[in-house]
Amino acid sequence: MTKIAILALTPTGIELAKKLRMTWDDDIPIFVSEDKVEEDLFVFPTGRFNTGIQALFKQYDALVCIMATGIVVRSIAEVLADKRNDPAVIVIDEKGQHTISLLSGHIGGGNQLTLEIARLLNSSPVITTATDVQNVTALDLLSKDINGWYADFKETTKRVNRLLANHQKVGLIQQKEWVKDLRGLTLLEESDSYDSFEAILFISDKNLEQRSDKIIQVVPKRYVLGIGAKKNTDYSIIKEEYLNFCRSVDIHFQSIKRIVSIDLKKKESGICQLAEWLEVPFETYTSKELSKVSAKYPQSEFVKQITGVGSVSLAAADLASNGQVVTERYANQGVTFALGKDEGDTCCTL
Numbered sequence: 001m002t003k004i005a006i007l008a009l010t011p012t013g014i015e016l017a018k019k020l021r022m023t024w025d026d027d028i029p030i031f032v033s034e035d036k037v038e039e040d041l042f043v044f045p046t047g048r049f050n051t052g053i054q055a056l057f058k059q060y061d062a063l064v065c066i067m068a069t070g071i072v073v074r075s076i077a078e079v080l081a082d083k084r085n086d087p088a089v090i091v092i093d094e095k096g097q098h099t100i101s102l103l104s105g106h107i108g109g110g111n112q113l114t115l116e117i118a119r120l121l122n123s124s125p126v127i128t129t130a131t132d133v134q135n136v137t138a139l140d141l142l143s144k145d146i147n148g149w150y151a152d153f154k155e156t157t158k159r160v161n162r163l164l165a166n167h168q169k170v171g172l173i174q175q176k177e178w179v180k181d182l183r184g185l186t187l188l189e190e191s192d193s194y195d196s197f198e199a200i201l202f203i204s205d206k207n208l209e210q211r212s213d214k215i216i217q218v219v220p221k222r223y224v225l226g227i228g229a230k231k232n233t234d235y236s237i238i239k240e241e242y243l244n245f246c247r248s249v250d251i252h253f254q255s256i257k258r259i260v261s262i263d264l265k266k267k268e269s270g271i272c273q274l275a276e277w278l279e280v281p282f283e284t285y286t287s288k289e290l291s292k293v294s295a296k297y298p299q300s301e302f303v304k305q306i307t308g309v310g311s312v313s314l315a316a317a318d319l320a321s322n323g324q325v326v327t328e329r330y331a332n333q334g335v336t337f338a339l340g341k342d343e344g345d346t347c348c349t350l
Helices: 011-024 049-059 071-080 109-119 139-145 155-164 233-251 270-279 287-294 301-307 315-322
Strands: 006-009 031-032 064-065 088-092 098-103 125-127 170-174 186-187 200-205 215-220 224-230 256-262 282-285 330-334 336-342
Touching: 006 011, 006 049, 006 336, 049 064, 049 071, 071 088, 088 109, 098 109, 109 125, 109 186, 125 301, 139 155, 139 215, 139 224, 155 170, 155 200, 155 287, 215 336, 224 233, 224 270, 224 315, 233 270, 233 330, 233 336, 256 270, 256 315, 270 282, 282 315, 287 315, 315 336
Parallel strands: 006 031, 006 064, 064 088, 098 125, 170 186, 170 200, 200 215, 224 256, 256 282
Antiparallel strands: 088 098, 224 336, 330 336
């Protein structure tokens, strides 16, 4: 669920903020300066707008600012990072005539929020992202919709979105119906010629053989990775065996949505580093929780003596996927892996 805050500076802006909250969501907090605070309103963190908005920038998924655009731009300039992590920022003038998508329009959802707020206030939405203006899809938005990954995010996004905005030929190959928004894209089969295309988006969670430098693979994150490891196993070994495991089951190494294990491994450095490298959460279960499904899988007495449960990677994958385990247990160099299909993924089997 998107965590949203409304910010206002003047009495007129505060009244509009209250009107918006009333028609939108009563639980959304409104932040104001200390001299204008009243019941149901909050003071800017730090007590000052400039530093307060910077604090809120790091705490919320979206900031709706009822004030001049220039004030917002100058105040958040120091905390801008990149479009994958920055929250959406929407600016509304005090009379509610214009609702402007200022920051993170695609991945942050700013454009969609802008349209929603404009509808509630009966104001004019202002969206300036080139792909939206040209009524075509965008690579970063497409990827977000399928929880996807692709290499060289910043440069690849710029290149493909520029091609789309300029109405140049961009193809799409997908083995399943991952992508719904096809504006600006041409559907292709793997056997088709790529000669007349500037870029080809290939949606697949498999290890693809690179047949053309025009191909950009977008990898849907579909799986949960159950993992077990001997205490203090070095990260280099865990990473090496993880990549071997991916090759053995023919999945792309970035198709993992989250990593799961037993709580005894919660602070295991090598596993934590793997999760950090893949940029996915690492979650754990107690031995009691794992024991509910562990008996379904081959047992290790040695593992049971140490952890209290005879199967860690398979049982963890089972719990995380609601029983949709799609591989056998992989084991080498003291590391074990098993794969479960994400609980919400009804597309296909491995």
